[in-house]
Amino acid sequence: MRTIVWDDDRDCVAMVDQTLLPAEYTTYHAETVADLVESIEVLRVRGAPALGAAGAYGVALAARRNDAASYDEFATAVRDDAERVAEARPTAVNLAREVEVVLDELDEAETIAAARDATLERAKAIADEDVARNRAIGEHGATLLEDGQTVMTHCNAGALATVDWGTALGVVYSAHEAGSSVDVIANETRPLNQGSRITTTELLEHDVETTLIPDNASGLCMQEGRVDAVVVGADRIVLDGGEAFGEQGVVFNKIGTYKHAVVADRHDVPFVVAAPTSTIDPDSTADEVEIERRDPAELREIYGSQNAPTDVDVYNPAFDATPMELVDYVVTERGVFEPPLDRAAVLGDEGQPTP
Amino acid sequence: MRTIVWDDDRDCVAMVDQTLLPAEYTTYHAETVADLVESIEVLRVRGAPALGAAGAYGVALAARRNDAASYDEFATAVRDDAERVAEARPTAVNLAREVEVVLDELDEAETIAAARDATLERAKAIADEDVARNRAIGEHGATLLEDGQTVMTHCNAGALATVDWGTALGVVYSAHEAGSSVDVIANETRPLNQGSRITTTELLEHDVETTLIPDNASGLCMQEGRVDAVVVGADRIVLDGGEAFGEQGVVFNKIGTYKHAVVADRHDVPFVVAAPTSTIDPDSTADEVEIERRDPAELREIYGSQNAPTDVDVYNPAFDATPMELVDYVVTERGVFEPPLDRAAVLGDEGQPTP
Numbered sequence: 114m115r116t117i118v119w120d121d122d123r124d125c126v127a128m129v130d131q132t133l134l135p136a137e138y139t140t141y142h143a144e145t146v147a148d149l150v151e152s153i154e155v156l157r158v159r160g161a162p163a164l165g166a167a168g169a170y171g172v173a174l175a176a177r178r179n180d181a182a183s184y185d186e187f188a189t190a191v192r193d194d195a196e197r198v199a200e201a202r203p204t205a206v207n208l209a210r211e212v213e214v215v216l217d218e219l220d221e222a223e224t225i226a227a228a229r230d231a232t233l234e235r236a237k238a239i240a241d242e243d244v245a246r247n248r249a250i251g252e253h254g255a256t257l258l259e260d261g262q263t264v265m266t267h268c269n270a271g272a273l274a275t276v277d278w279g280t281a282l283g284v285v286y287s288a289h290e291a292g293s294s295v296d297v298i299a300n301e302t303r304p305l306n307q308g309s310r311i312t313t314t315e316l317l318e319h320d321v322e323t324t325l326i327p328d329n330a331s332g333l334c335m336q337e338g339r340v341d342a343v344v345v346g347a348d349r350i351v352l353d354g355g356e357a358f359g360e361q362g363v364v365f366n367k368i369g370t371y372k373h374a375v376v377a378d379r380h381d382v383p384f385v386v387a388a389p390t391s392t393i394d395p396d397s398t399a400d401e402v403e404i405e406r407r408d409p410a411e412l413r414e415i416y417g418s419q420n421a422p423t424d425v426d427v428y429n430p431a432f433d434a435t436p437m438e439l440v441d442y443v444v445t446e447r448g449v450f451e452p453p454l455d456r457a458a459v460l461g462d463e464g465q466p467t468p
Numbered sequence: 469m470r471t472i473v474w475d476d477d478r479d480c481v482a483m484v485d486q487t488l489l490p491a492e493y494t495t496y497h498a499e500t501v502a503d504l505v506e507s508i509e510v511l512r513v514r515g516a517p518a519l520g521a522a523g524a525y526g527v528a529l530a531a532r533r534n535d536a537a538s539y540d541e542f543a544t545a546v547r548d549d550a551e552r553v554a555e556a557r558p559t560a561v562n563l564a565r566e567v568e569v570v571l572d573e574l575d576e577a578e579t580i581a582a583a584r585d586a587t588l589e590r591a592k593a594i595a596d597e598d599v600a601r602n603r604a605i606g607e608h609g610a611t612l613l614e615d616g617q618t619v620m621t622h623c624n625a626g627a628l629a630t631v632d633w634g635t636a637l638g639v640v641y642s643a644h645e646a647g648s649s650v651d652v653i654a655n656e657t658r659p660l661n662q663g664s665r666i667t668t669t670e671l672l673e674h675d676v677e678t679t680l681i682p683d684n685a686s687g688l689c690m691q692e693g694r695v696d697a698v699v700v701g702a703d704r705i706v707l708d709g710g711e712a713f714g715e716q717g718v719v720f721n722k723i724g725t726y727k728h729a730v731v732a733d734r735h736d737v738p739f740v741v742a743a744p745t746s747t748i749d750p751d752s753t754a755d756e757v758e759i760e761r762r763d764p765a766e767l768r769e770i771y772g773s774q775n776a777p778t779d780v781d782v783y784n785p786a787f788d789a790t791p792m793e794l795v796d797y798v799v800t801e802r803g804v805f806e807p808p809l810d811r812a813a814v815l816g817d818e819g820q821p822t823p
Contacts, residue, residue, distance in 0.1 A: 135777045298783070301767065301775075303658055303682040309767060309776040317777055324781045325767050327658040328684050329724025333759075333788040336712075336726065357691075369684025371691065375731050404688075412656065412664060412680050416773035420656075421664040422490045422672055426679045428653070433688040 114140065115244070115277040117158055117166050119237055124177060126170045128158045131273060135314045146175050146194045153201035153208070160274025161348075162243045162389070165207030169236035171198035172215035176229045187228070188219045204405075211239055240276045246389050247278035249446035251287030254344065254387050256449065257442060258284070260293040262341035265331060268302045268367035269311040270346025270387065272319075280387040281344045282312065284444065286319060296322040298340060300331055302367060304411040304429060328369050335380040343377045345370055347388035348432055350443070352456055355398035361437035361453045363399040368430055374439040386435075387444040395460060405431040469495065470599070470632040471518050474525055474592055479532060481525045483513045486628060490669045501530050501549045508556035508563070515629025516703075517598045517744070520562030524591035526553035527570035531584045542583070543574045559760075566594055595631045601744050602633035604801035606642030609699065609742050611804065612797060613639070615648040617696035620686060623657045623722035624666040625701025625742065627674075635742040636699045637667065639799065641674060651677040653695060655686055657722060659766040659784060686728050690735040698732045700725055702743035703787055705798070707811055710753035716792035716808045718754040723785055729794040741790075742799040750815060760786040 120127040123142060130141040132155055141157055143149040149171050152158055158167050175194035181187035199212040215235045222228035258264065264285055271282035278286060288295045297316050302308035309325055316323040326334060334340050349365040364370070364386050377384045409427035414420055421427075437452040443459070444450075450459050475482040478497060485496040487510055496512055498504040504526050507513055513522050530549035536542035554567040570590045577583035613619065619640055626637030633641060643650045652671055657663035664680055671678040681689060689695050704720040719725070719741050732739045764782035769775055776782075792807040798814070799805075805814050 136774050301658065303656065303684055306770075306775055309780075313776050313780045317780060322781075324783050325776050326783050327723065327767060328682075329658055329722075329727065330783060330785055330788070332727040332730060333723065333785055334783070336789065367684075368682065368688065372684065372687040372727050372731055375687060375734055376727055379730055412682060415661075415770045416775070418771035418773065419491050420661055420771070421668050421680050425664075425668045425672060426677075428679050428681050428685060428689070430685055430688055433685070434691065 115240070116160075116163050116273050117170065117276060118240070119170055119173070119233065126167070126174055128152065128167075129273060130157050131159060131311065132157050135310050138314060138318065143174065145178060146171065146198065149174060150197050150201045153198070160269070161205060161207040162247075162275040163273070164202065164205045165211040166236070166240040166243060166276045168198055168208040168210075168212040169215045169239040171195065172212055173229070173233040173236040176232045181225070184223070184225055184228075187225050191219060191228075192216060214239065243276040244278055246446040247275050247280060247283045248287070250280050250387050250389065250444055251278055251283035253446075253449050254284030254385065254444040255287040255291050255293065257383065257385060257444075258288045258293055258295050258342065260295075262293075263296045263298060263339060265298040265300070265334065265340045265343045265373070266312060267300045267308065267345050267370055267373055269307040269315075271312055271315045273311050273315050274346070280346045280389065282315065284344050284385070284387050285321060289319075289321065296324070298324050298326055298334060300326060300328045300369065300373070302369065303328055307367075331373050332376045335376055335382050340377075340382050342383045342385055343373055344385040344387055345373070347386050347392050349402065350386070350388065350393045351397050351399050351402060352393065352395055352454060353398040354436060355400035358399045358434060358436045359438065363437060364435045364440060365402055365404070365432045366435065368433050371433040371435045374435045378439050383441045384439060385442045385444060386440055390445045390447055390460065393445075393460060395456060399434060402434075404433070407431050470595070471515075471628050472513055472521050472525065472631060473595070474528070474588065481522070481529055483507065483522075484628060485512050486514060486666065487512050490665050493669060493673060498529065500533060501526065501553065504529060505552050505556045508553070515624070516560060516562040517602075517630040518628070519557065519560045520566040521591070521595040521598060521631045523553055523563040523565075523567040524570045524594040526550065527567055528584070528588040528591045531587045534580075536580070539578070539580055539583075542580045546574060546583075547571060569594065598631040599633055601801040602630050602635060602638045603642070605635050605742050605744065605799055606633055606638035608801075608804050609639030609740065609799040610642040610646050610648065612738070612740060612799075613643045613648055613650050613697065615650075617648070618651045618653060618694060620653040620655065620689065620695045620698045620728070621667060622655045622663065622700050622725055622728055624662040624670075626667055626670050628666050628670050629701070635701045635744065637670065639699050639740070639742050640676060644674075644676065651679070653679050653681055653689060655681060655683045655724065655728070657724065658683055662722075683724050687731045690731055690737050695732075695737050697738045697740055698728050699740040699742055700728070702741050702747050704757065705741070705743065705748045706752050706754050706757060707748070707750055707809060708753040709791060710755035713754045713789060713791045714793065718792060719790045719795060720757055720759070720787045721790065723788050726788040726790045729790045733794050738796045739794060740797045740799060741795055745800045745802055745815065748800075748815060750811060754789060757789075759788070762786050
């Protein structure tokens, strides 16, 4: 099933409960707006594109659960609920953005019934667009791979971070769909272990031959010739590297990506970034991007067990910066691009990402 | 205190109980040979040089606990006990080697009392030699560092892997002793977390400013200019890289070392290997060295919690291979050497490591 979907039978949101991975792969039904807000807060659903769909469905859910007497009361209550959904994770841009998009339907509709239908239709369209975009990324990216090859990936840029199919892992699924059996080496991705917990789970669900490694072993794997390509997602791509990273721009992605890229470069292993055009930020330089520092507790404890002295200083950055000179291909829904990226080509005529 | 020492008051072996780190830093007394064997088996004491001392003290402990009627009976019983100690961890070369060295004292001695004294004296000398060797490594290595610099290290090549002082961390301690305040960035060192559990603990015990990072962040740290040198230990240094690694030889060390070296090379951060001459294997080529593959459970679970699907394939190599061309300095008790290493210079006139 999709990571997040509208369940027509139960008239509510259904999602893979990612808090139970890797032990259980089960579906959670968010029957109320409160259920959905909690699901976002506890990371039952995560990943920017999946959160966008969660926000969109959240507005539809609010509309369908509301029993106000007048349209004005209805619209006010739905907007209040939608705000709670949008604020469930404040830094997730997609979440707030898609909430706003679906809320626009309230201005168009004239009856509660019409608004309920329109918001749900719009939310479903947003989810479908995400899948279509990922399918396109996958199909373009799959042209870079051959039958029998092994792809290394980092973190989870898979179906479970999106509505379905994924970006980096979508490339693998599309390769399989096109008849190329491609295996995957998944890095554990410390400190939050998205690789071991989430990526391996979804790859096994998709019947992809998968090998889990500690992040420390990616270099040896390339040294030993086990890797034909590294394919990762991106959190943000800037086209101007600024003073620190040069003219070709920078890919910001999960911490550890940069090391894989440096070692891949040494071993002439192609390094591929698969991400939607919406990830491209054409207006910032790399110097302007602040890298989030996360909680020291993520290193001091693992799954509640003590992993370090409780008073040791910890530096726990969430992302790192891979200069575009180390990237061989950037794959978006628009095609495959070889850096240095031509702004007009990669973003289209308007030079701006798709909304 | 030393990692492992003879407690004269209690006439037994005393050691830092490393199974309790990082939660507790306490001393365990091995009163009997059985206590010592169990301590080695459960990794209460670990690290090749510390295990060498454990083996040496084990023979003395056997001699002092034995109450045989005749010298022959005594010697036979001590040899039996010594064999149990030597076999407590079969792959630890130092353990068996130092047991043999101390057992030689049984041939020399003529009375039980004399054998008890001679084995203990020899064991103490072996432990002292390890400390002296590490002190020499530290003093040579400290000449490479300046006051106010920050050293990055990997795994635990510290006091707790040796009798005292350590190799890579000994360089830091010697720098401090010489008046240079040097800070340390410690990599977590997945999958066994020696960096977060052991290295940070002993650095804080030595009042060294310490920052723990996930292995994935070492690249960003160098990118951000936080690292003045990388200093690591070595499990084995071969002088002939063979076909895979070229003429300059290879450093085998904890998995992840190679990635740090590749990134350090990119950022012109000096990469230093600190290890005793006994680590140098002049007779093998890198191709002949087999890299130990460890238990998949180390990735599938962390501290007993599930970290991955139970049926996912795992590749869990213990070591990787850093070509000597990425190493700027090799520091031994004989001095500081810049690769390519001159065999005669690094090993001495005989071209063989010290026994």
